Structures are given as structure tokens and as C-alpha cells.
Amino acid sequence: MTYEQLFLFSLLGVVFAFLVWGRIRYDLVAFAALIIAVVAGVVDAHDAFMGFGHEAVVIIALVLIVSRAMMNAGAVELIARFVLSSGRSLSTHIGFMSVIGAGLSAVINNVAALVMLMTLDIEAAKKAKRPVSQSLMPLSFATILGGMITLIGTPPNIVIAEFRGRALGESFSMFDFSPVGLVCAIVGIAFVTTVGWRLIPDTGQAAAVGEDGAAGLFVAEAGVKEKSGFIGKAVSELYPLADEHDVTVLGLVRRGKRLPGFAAGEELRKSDHVILEGDPKSIEAFIGAADLDAPGSEEHGGIRGKSLVLVEAIVPDNAHMVGRTANDLRLLYRRGVTLLGVSRQGRRFRERVRKLVIKPGDVVLLLGPESRVNDAADWLGVLPLAEKSHTVIQRGKALFAVGVFAAAVALSVMGLMPLAVALAGAVAIYALFNVVGAREVYESVEWPVIVLLASLIPLGLALEESGGTKLIADSILSLTGALPAWAILAILMIVTMTLSDFLNNVATALIAAPVGLSIAKGLDVSPDPFLMGVAVAASCAFLTPIGHKNNTIIMGPGGYRFGDYWRMGLPLEVLIIAVSVPAILFFWPL
Incomplete structure (x- = not known):
């Protein structure tokens, strides 16, 4: 074993230990490891930051922005009436939510899909007066499964596609993942809908009601x-x-x-x-569902209309608006902001909102573009409440947003434009037409994930160039030499899946992809089944709340403990291995 191999194995071992420990942010761990590798001379200084311009990193960032645009345009409300029904059984509800979650995850990032649907699921649990824990975990698992259907559904698919392009000269395309991903998603959703949710322990966590x-x-x-x-x-x-x-x-x-x-x-x-x-979100959602108009919305309407926010603000004694009405202040005319509602210690009043004399202690609900609302709050002398700002869904732009995204995907699929460029064009159009604001473009990106991926790419390349991945592959082949190729593929997937349960799935894909390629070369078979196996296994992290961000997101709202995930996750992982190996070999023969 050479110095470079020994150093990189030791460094990555320390990185993995810190990632499992979880006390230090994973992006800081990865970035520190990159700097240490540069100082030690195992990564060339000129290549240290190449990961930040890597196409996989760019695509992941753009997909997150596109996901925010789809949320702003009201993709959830297009399906809300279909999803929410108090008359459905729990299994039927889980089935509906899982299918929709998987479908959304295939076309936008699976984390965004979960965030979009989680509120609906909590609302349904509240109406059905059942613990939300019974349905949140199946929803999380379904969105993870759905992400495997397309290139942009989950980061590991993007990583594997770009690795194949660099190693073999041609990347996986948008729908190359679909045949195997669909098989896994269909079987997985059938399991969580019929059997899986029954394995979840009752956490006693009631649905959050605000x-x-x-x-x-x-x-x-x-x-x-x-x-x-x-x-x-x-x-x-x-x-x-x-x-x-x-x-x-x-x-x-x-x-x-x-x-x-x-x-x-x-x-x-x-x-x-x-x-x-x-409450503000309920009022905003009802106005959209009933196709009503918020006062003053015509001031900002149309396809070029600005992104609007709802902001709650408390009125102190010395506020400029105390003793005045919105009409007196000419709030909409002067500041381009609407006084949408007023909360007065739970009391109802018969005066019209814009004619109501504001008193100290009132909480006002302001509607308008974010910059104007902030300026109006300063002018009015009111105090915006922390974490009480709500993005207003731009329902009139839903079809426009979907059309732009579909056009970007079509251009990529037809080979007329690289995916990164097509998605960048879609983001530019969204920004131009205010589907996402300039600030939201940056807020949408999960920068810790970007730093993690960009830091690990040079380390992964260094490990591959030093012969480290070939060394791992040779070790696996020496231990499994008497086994058929399909069994070695299954073992690689089991190892990858286990790593993904405790590490970030992007990190797992970066390390396992070159190992899979080396094993294929050692067996003198097509590398595609092994790369596809790594993509499936890296995505399927169901045993812990730390393996996939979706599992982390639901932990608090669902009241889950660390040990609750494996009860449904372990049989699901076994099932995925059982169905994915023959599916991979059928669609991607050795």
C-alpha cells in the first residue's frame, strides 16, 4: 500500500467517523479533510476546489432552486383536494400520499417533495384524530423511493451519472434510472402501504396543530x-x-x-x-382554494407579479399606526402593502379590516413583496415576529412554472442542451418572472450539501487515481471470487446501503461508484449494472434518521426515536435488494 493510499484511507476513515458521530457539521468535516489532503500533498492544490465547479454540484444546486419555484407556484394545491379526505382509511391515505410523494420526487428534489407534502399529511392526521407517526415515515420512505426514478430526483443519481460520464465518456441520461427506479418504487410503496406502517411503534405524537x-x-x-x-x-x-x-x-x-x-x-x-x-397560512390557503382575492392583490398580479409574503407584526404603544386605520394611512397606495388581517387577543370585531382602528398589542398581518413589507413595518413602527413570515403561493403561475420545467427537461432529453444549462435557463426564467425572488435563489440551495459534495469530489478522485478504489475492489473480488456476478453485485449493494444508513448518501455514492466500476472491470463485465446498483443502494437509507435528510426532517414532527426507523426500514431494505438485483440485471445485462 502506497503512502497516498494509506493517507487517504486513514483520512476518509476519520471523516466517516466524524460523520457518524454527528457532533460537527458534515460540510465542515469534509472541507477540513480536503484542506488536510492538500497540505499533505495527496490532492494537487490546483485541483482542490474543482468540485465547486463540477457539473454534479451545479445540477444539485439548480434542482433545489427549481424545487422552490415549483413550491412557490402552488404545485401542492393542485393535488391538495385530491389528497385530503377524512373518509379514507389509513392504508388508503398512505397509498395516495406515497404515490404522489414518489411522483413529485421524480421531477423535483425528494427533500422538497417531502417538505411540500408533510404539512398536508399532518393536517390529514389532525382531522382523522390519529398519531401523525403512522403516516409520516411511510411518506418519507416513499419520497426517497420516488427520487430514484429520474436523474434529478436524488443526488446519488446525479453523482453516478456524472461519474459514468467522466469514466466511460457518456453519462446516464434523465430516464436511464427509470426502469429500475420504478420497480423499486412500486414494490416499496406497496410494502409501506400494506404492511410497513403497521410495524411503526406508536410514538403517541399527535399531529401538530400550530x-x-x-x-x-x-x-x-x-x-x-x-x-x-x-x-x-x-x-x-x-x-x-x-x-x-x-x-x-x-x-x-x-x-x-x-x-x-x-x-x-x-x-x-x-x-x-x-x-x-x-391563522395566516390557513387563510391564505383558503383564499387560494376558493379562488378569492386578497385585498390589494391586483397591485401585484399577473405573470410578472412579484413574490409576496405574509408577515405577522406586533403593534407597540408608540407605533405610527396606533389610533389609525389602513385607510387613514393609505397603506396600499403609499407603501404597496395590504393590511390583510388583525388579531386582537382572540376577539372578533364587526369593523372592516381596513377601517379598524389599530390598538397597542394588536398583531397585524401584512401582505406584499418582502422588501416593501419590511419597509412598511419600519414606517408603521410595528415589530415583525420572528419566524412568522409566510410565502404566498403564486397560484396563477403554476402552469407556467410546470411548463418551463418540462421544456428544460425536454431540451436535455432530446440532447439539444446539457441538463445543467437547461436547468440554469429555467432558473433564470423563474427569477425574471418572479416565481423565485433573488433572495430565494440563494436560500433554496442547501449550501452544506454543496460544500460536502464539492469537498469530497477531489478526495474521491485522489483515491481513484492513487489506486485505492481498485485495491478495495480487488479485496472484495478476492473474498467473493467463487460467487457469480449477480451475488457480488448484491454484496456491493448491501455494503453501500449499510454505509448510506450512517453516512451522507452523496459521500457514499462518491466512494462506492469507483469501487463498483473496478469490480466490473475485474469481472470483465459491463460496469452499468454495478453503477446502477450503487445508485439504488446509496439512495435507500431507511435504517436511521441520519442516513437521509428526509428521515431527519420527520423525526421531530413524528416523535420518532433513533431506533424506530429500522422496524420498517430493515424489511424494506431487504425487499429493495431482492427486487432491484434482478431488475438491474434485466434492464442492464452483464
Whole structure:
């Protein structure tokens, strides 16, 4: 064993130990290891930062931005009515959510898909009065499985594709992963839907319901559009939809005057305003589902309309708006911001929101572009509440966002443009049309993952060039020399899958890919089955909450413990190995 091999094996062993320990951020560990390797002379100084310009790193960053754009454009709301139903059994609900989660994960990043659907799943658990732990883990596993279907669904696929391009001269394309990924996803989803969820221990964790009591409830208004489907229908016909979104319809304003009582029997007319009570996210979601207008939204509407936020702010004694109304302040005209709602210690009031005299201690709900809302808050003298800013979904841009993404994928699939360039073009269009703001472009990127990947790429290349990966492959072949190729593939996948359960899946793919290629060369067979096996195994981290970010995200909301994951994860991993090996060999023969 040479000095370079010995040093790199030792360094990577220390890195893996720190990653499993988890007390130091994984990006800092990887970056420190890269610097140590440069100082030690095993990585050329000129190649130290090549990873930051690597195509795989760029694609991962762009996919995360595209995912944010799809969220901003309301992809979730297109399926919300189909997903949420209190009449479905738990197995049926898990099946619906899993299929949709897997489908979304195939076209956007699987972490983003989970984040988009997790709120819906928690909401469904709350309505069904069952522990959210029964459905969150199946949803997480389904989004992981769905990510394996396409190139952009999960980072390991991107890493493997780019490695193949560098090693063999041609990368895997967008849908090369689909045949094997679909088999794994279908079988895996069938398992979590019928059997898997029954293996999850009851954590006793109830669905999160947000703020307690009425203190967080706002009274707000929403206008009836000229072509609304509710025109001519009674106000009471809004009640079922309002119940779904935890919103109360308090009454109706017509020609500037509040009608008596709840006006439940009144027929809705254009230019009416519906009075609502609920938390900010529920109100915003209901306005979208009922196709109503938030006051002032026309100021920012259209395909070029700016990205809007809802910000909660408390009114102190000396605030400029104390004793005044939104009309007095001419808030929309002067600052381009709407006073959407007011919360006054849970009390209801009959005055229109824009005509309500603001008092100290009120919590106001401001709607507008983020920069304008911040400027308006300073001018009004109100104090925005930490972590109480909500992005407003731009529902009118949903089809536009999907069309731009589909066009980018089509250009890549047809070979007219590299995937990275196509996705970059899509991001530029999203930014130009304000589907994502300039700030969101940077906030969308998981920079720790980018630093991890960019730091490990030079280390992986150094290990390969030093002959370290060939040494590992030769060791595996010497121990399994009497076994058939399919058995060696299965062993490689088991080892890779085990590593991925305790390490970041990107790190696992970077190390296992060259090992798989070396094993294929040693067996004198096609390398594609082994590269595809590494891609599947690196993605399937189901035993622990640290192997995949999706499992980490659900740990708190689901009330899971570290040891809860293997109960459903272990049989699922065994099942994936059992079905993926023959699927790989069928679609990618040796």
C-alpha cells in the first residue's frame, strides 16, 4: 500500500467517523479533510476546489432552486383536494400520499417533495384524530423511493451519472434510472402501504396543530372575483371548504357594509368581501382554494407579479399606526402593502379590516413583496415576529412554472442542451418572472450539501487515481471470487446501503461508484449494472434518521426515536435488494 493510499484511507476513515458521530457539521468535516489532503500533498492544490465547479454540484444546486419555484407556484394545491379526505382509511391515505410523494420526487428534489407534502399529511392526521407517526415515515420512505426514478430526483443519481460520464465518456441520461427506479418504487410503496406502517411503534405524537387557543387567529377579508365559481351560491356553501382549511367564515361585506349576522343564506355576488377567521397560512390557503382575492392583490398580479409574503407584526404603544386605520394611512397606495388581517387577543370585531382602528398589542398581518413589507413595518413602527413570515403561493403561475420545467427537461432529453444549462435557463426564467425572488435563489440551495459534495469530489478522485478504489475492489473480488456476478453485485449493494444508513448518501455514492466500476472491470463485465446498483443502494437509507435528510426532517414532527426507523426500514431494505438485483440485471445485462 502506497503512502497516498494509506493517507487517504486513514483520512476518509476519520471523516466517516466524524460523520457518524454527528457532533460537527458534515460540510465542515469534509472541507477540513480536503484542506488536510492538500497540505499533505495527496490532492494537487490546483485541483482542490474543482468540485465547486463540477457539473454534479451545479445540477444539485439548480434542482433545489427549481424545487422552490415549483413550491412557490402552488404545485401542492393542485393535488391538495385530491389528497385530503377524512373518509379514507389509513392504508388508503398512505397509498395516495406515497404515490404522489414518489411522483413529485421524480421531477423535483425528494427533500422538497417531502417538505411540500408533510404539512398536508399532518393536517390529514389532525382531522382523522390519529398519531401523525403512522403516516409520516411511510411518506418519507416513499419520497426517497420516488427520487430514484429520474436523474434529478436524488443526488446519488446525479453523482453516478456524472461519474459514468467522466469514466466511460457518456453519462446516464434523465430516464436511464427509470426502469429500475420504478420497480423499486412500486414494490416499496406497496410494502409501506400494506404492511410497513403497521410495524411503526406508536410514538403517541399527535399531529401538530400550530398555535393554541384563539390568540393566533386573525380576522381578514377576501374579495369575490368577477368569474368566481361561487357567485350565485349561498355563503354557507363555503363552509365545507373553510372547514378543510380550519377557517371560519364570519360574514359578508357588500357595498362597503357588513351584512347582519353570519349572512349564511346570502348569495355571493361579484365585489362582495367574505370575512374570515383563522391563522395566516390557513387563510391564505383558503383564499387560494376558493379562488378569492386578497385585498390589494391586483397591485401585484399577473405573470410578472412579484413574490409576496405574509408577515405577522406586533403593534407597540408608540407605533405610527396606533389610533389609525389602513385607510387613514393609505397603506396600499403609499407603501404597496395590504393590511390583510388583525388579531386582537382572540376577539372578533364587526369593523372592516381596513377601517379598524389599530390598538397597542394588536398583531397585524401584512401582505406584499418582502422588501416593501419590511419597509412598511419600519414606517408603521410595528415589530415583525420572528419566524412568522409566510410565502404566498403564486397560484396563477403554476402552469407556467410546470411548463418551463418540462421544456428544460425536454431540451436535455432530446440532447439539444446539457441538463445543467437547461436547468440554469429555467432558473433564470423563474427569477425574471418572479416565481423565485433573488433572495430565494440563494436560500433554496442547501449550501452544506454543496460544500460536502464539492469537498469530497477531489478526495474521491485522489483515491481513484492513487489506486485505492481498485485495491478495495480487488479485496472484495478476492473474498467473493467463487460467487457469480449477480451475488457480488448484491454484496456491493448491501455494503453501500449499510454505509448510506450512517453516512451522507452523496459521500457514499462518491466512494462506492469507483469501487463498483473496478469490480466490473475485474469481472470483465459491463460496469452499468454495478453503477446502477450503487445508485439504488446509496439512495435507500431507511435504517436511521441520519442516513437521509428526509428521515431527519420527520423525526421531530413524528416523535420518532433513533431506533424506530429500522422496524420498517430493515424489511424494506431487504425487499429493495431482492427486487432491484434482478431488475438491474434485466434492464442492464452483464
